[in-house]
Amino acid sequence: xxxxxxVAKHANVSAATVSRVLNKxxxxxxxxxxxxxxxxxxxxFRPNAVARTLYNKxxxxxxxxxxxxxxxxxxxxxxxxxxxxxxxxxxVVLCNADGNVEKEHNYIEALKQKxxxxxxxxxxQLSFSDExxxxxxxxxxxxxxxxxxxxxxxxNEEGGAAAARHLIENGxxxxxxxxxxxxxxxxxxxxxxxxxxxxxxxxxxxIVEADFHFExxxxxxxxxLEHHPTIDGIFASSDVSxxxxxxxxxxxxxxxxxxxxxxxxxxxxxxxxLVPSLTTIAQPIYKMGAMAARLLIKLIENKxxxxxxxxxxxELIKRQTTRRKEENNE
Amino acid sequence: xxxxxxVAKHANVSAATVSRVLNKxxxxxxxxxxxxxxxxxxxxFRPNAVARTLYNKxxxxxxxxxxxxxxxxxxxxxxxxxxxxxxxxxxVVLCNADGNVEKEHNYIEALKQKxxxxxxxxxxQLSFSDExxxxxxxxxxxxxxxxxxxxxxxxNEEGGAAAARHLIENGxxxxxxxxxxxxxxxxxxxxxxxxxxxxxxxxxxxIVEADFHFExxxxxxxxxLEHHPTIDGIFASSDVSxxxxxxxxxxxxxxxxxxxxxxxxxxxxxxxxLVPSLTTIAQPIYKMGAMAARLLIKLIENKxxxxxxxxxxxELIKRQTTRRKEENNE
Numbered sequence: 048x049x050x051x052x053x054v055a056k057h058a059n060v061s062a063a064t065v066s067r068v069l070n071k072x073x074x075x076x077x078x079x080x081x082x083x084x085x086x087x088x089x090x091x092f093r094p095n096a097v098a099r100t101l102y103n104k105x106x107x108x109x110x111x112x113x114x115x116x117x118x119x120x121x122x123x124x125x126x127x128x129x130x131x132x133x134x135x136x137x138x139v140v141l142c143n144a145d146g147n148v149e150k151e152h153n154y155i156e157a158l159k160q161k162x163x164x165x166x167x168x169x170x171x172q173l174s175f176s177d178e179x180x181x182x183x184x185x186x187x188x189x190x191x192x193x194x195x196x197x198x199x200x201x202x203n204e205e206g207g208a209a210a211a212r213h214l215i216e217n218g219x220x221x222x223x224x225x226x227x228x229x230x231x232x233x234x235x236x237x238x239x240x241x242x243x244x245x246x247x248x249x250x251x252x253x254i255v256e257a258d259f260h261f262e263x264x265x266x267x268x269x270x271x272l273e274h275h276p277t278i279d280g281i282f283a284s285s286d287v288s289x290x291x292x293x294x295x296x297x298x299x300x301x302x303x304x305x306x307x308x309x310x311x312x313x314x315x316x317x318x319x320x321l322v323p324s325l326t327t328i329a330q331p332i333y334k335m336g337a338m339a340a341r342l343l344i345k346l347i348e349n350k351x352x353x354x355x356x357x358x359x360x361x362e363l364i365k366r367q368t369t370r371r372k373e374e375n376n377e
Numbered sequence: 378x379x380x381x382x383x384v385a386k387h388a389n390v391s392a393a394t395v396s397r398v399l400n401k402x403x404x405x406x407x408x409x410x411x412x413x414x415x416x417x418x419x420x421x422f423r424p425n426a427v428a429r430t431l432y433n434k435x436x437x438x439x440x441x442x443x444x445x446x447x448x449x450x451x452x453x454x455x456x457x458x459x460x461x462x463x464x465x466x467x468x469v470v471l472c473n474a475d476g477n478v479e480k481e482h483n484y485i486e487a488l489k490q491k492x493x494x495x496x497x498x499x500x501x502q503l504s505f506s507d508e509x510x511x512x513x514x515x516x517x518x519x520x521x522x523x524x525x526x527x528x529x530x531x532x533n534e535e536g537g538a539a540a541a542r543h544l545i546e547n548g549x550x551x552x553x554x555x556x557x558x559x560x561x562x563x564x565x566x567x568x569x570x571x572x573x574x575x576x577x578x579x580x581x582x583x584i585v586e587a588d589f590h591f592e593x594x595x596x597x598x599x600x601x602l603e604h605h606p607t608i609d610g611i612f613a614s615s616d617v618s619x620x621x622x623x624x625x626x627x628x629x630x631x632x633x634x635x636x637x638x639x640x641x642x643x644x645x646x647x648x649x650x651l652v653p654s655l656t657t658i659a660q661p662i663y664k665m666g667a668m669a670a671r672l673l674i675k676l677i678e679n680k681x682x683x684x685x686x687x688x689x690x691x692e693l694i695k696r697q698t699t700r701r702k703e704e705n706n707e
Contacts, residue, residue, distance in 0.1 A: 106491070117456050122447045129473055138487060141471040143459055157468060161436070261650055290650040297652045317647050320591055320620040322627045
């Protein structure tokens with residue numbers, strides 16, 4: 048393998064000069080720089096990434112900590128982070144922390160030990176108050192961690208309001224909301240948007256916990272429809288939760304959307320594959336991941352950020368699980 | 378930050394001795410070792426992972442190259458790899474290569490530069506003939522790369538045969554197979570299993586390409602059912618492809634499973650969320666990922682492998698898109 052010493056010999060300069068050229072640090076004469084670059088090319092020299100890491104305390108890696116990559120919201124997010132990272136020459140270390148504080152801390156320690164340049168964290172925990180405490184640049188994705196940590200979320204509250212409005216405009220008179228986990232900001236915000244609209248319009252409503260979970264949503268919907276057979280609209284806090292609701296309703300002989308209209312939240316590809324296809328409040332998942340990666344790389348490169356809080360708009364996607372008042376309504 | 382020198386001073390030994398203890402290499406007296414371990418504990422010293430990487434040429438990282446993490450087959454695989462890696466103290470670098478040979482090579486080079494200890498590769502390409510050529514321990518997952526590279530796949534051919542048998546036993550008389558990409562071993566094997574059974578039983582059949590792709594499967598199924606309205610059974614080469622077929626059939630007024638029975642392949646969670654829920658040939662996805670990770674770590678640690686080829690059994694999961702001959706049939 049070619050070393051810095053081989054390059055120095057070939058270029059007729061010192062190893063320290065080669066190092067200065069490689070790391071773009073310190074003074075090097077124009078001629079020496081050219082000689083080094085020519086030698087690098089002729090010898091097909093690739094500076095050892097690990098040695099550079101030790102020297103620069105930068106590994107050109109970023110850590111991505113998600114609760115669970117098998118939750119269908121996260122693959123697209125991870126893909127976006129990796130795509131942007133790749134463009135800037137970074138690789139991505141994937142960590143599944145299951146929303147477990149101890150696991151998150153262990154991952155952060157392990158990642159710092161490997162000199163990752165930064166971390167993107169999707170967490171429900173409020174264990175980090177600012178960047179200083181973490182000791183490495185960090186961006187929060189889909190969750191708010193602290194005011195000094197740049198955050199990318201979607202407009203969950205407005206999305207929850209839009210879901211309720213859509214059901215009411217479509218004629219629903221008794222709404223159920225399958226809410227996400229208690230204490231989770233995204234779930235609370237969706238609920239809050241929903242609640243404001245139903246209270247304003249005065250339609251009957253009932254709220255139950257379903258944890259974004261398919262089986263749980265199926266179970267709570269079955270009970271709900273048994274107790275309240277006149278429920279005619281369900282807003283589920285995730286697309287997977289909506290699928291559970293539809294499954295339960297269909298099993299009880301209810302027709303979607305004729306007897307019961309259902310709207311989800313997320314906009315994952317799977318919603319389109321359902322029959323009938325799922326009306327949903329779509330988050331710009333790929334954009335959120337890409338923006339988090341870009342913000343993190345700015346932080347790493349000590350570039351100024353315009354803001355620390357980015358809320359991207361959600362969008363109502365009308366498909367087949369809600370009615371259309373007029374065919375040319377869309 | 379505590380350094381090796383601080384530990385050496387505290388333990389009253391040389392830095393070289395501390396290094397030998399940390400790396401478990403070379404002779405160290407019992408007393409010196411104990412003094413070093415005590416000093417490490419008292420000073421709360423954490424050996425720098427990057428410096429160790431440079432010394433040992435091991436980063437305790439493994440690279441996982443997949444075509445695209447947003448393809449719903451791969452998140453569970455990635456999760457399994459990461460779970461096993463974590464148990465053995467390794468972290469996982471995630472790479473999306475889109476089945477592009479150049480991207481794969483670039484990733485492999487970048488990963489080697491970072492001294493990853495090994496790579497798990499899911500690829501359609503036959504560009505690596507053995508481990509020597511890659512220069513780093515490698516395991517092939519879901520695809521066969523070369524005879525000297527340990528490989529984990531599921532029994533695709535037997536799975537294809539089981540799908541065809543199930544449809545025929547359920548009374549189908551005209552089968553269609555939505556095959557996966559040409560040249561992809563997994564897709565070819567599923568086709569081959571299907572073909573053997575239909576030829577033996579003499580039922581009519583037609584084979585079309587659908588690339589595991591939702592929209593493409595929807596389109597080809599619509600055409601297929603238009604030309605051949607008597608098709609009464611479809612074997613789709615992936616669950617996503619099956620969802621496309623069901624969507625097209627439903628749009629044409631066909632009832633699944635009464636008019637048309639459909640069986641998929643993969644066993645991803647999403648199949649269960651469909652209404653009706655999807656009958657499928659399930660691969661043991663998590664097991665495949667976990668086994669690949671365990672094999673790779675054995676390779677890394679120079680432990681002997683029993684075999685180089687592991688084919689895990691697939692399983693017919695009967696749900697609602699195929700008929701049940703008798704209710705107690707399952």
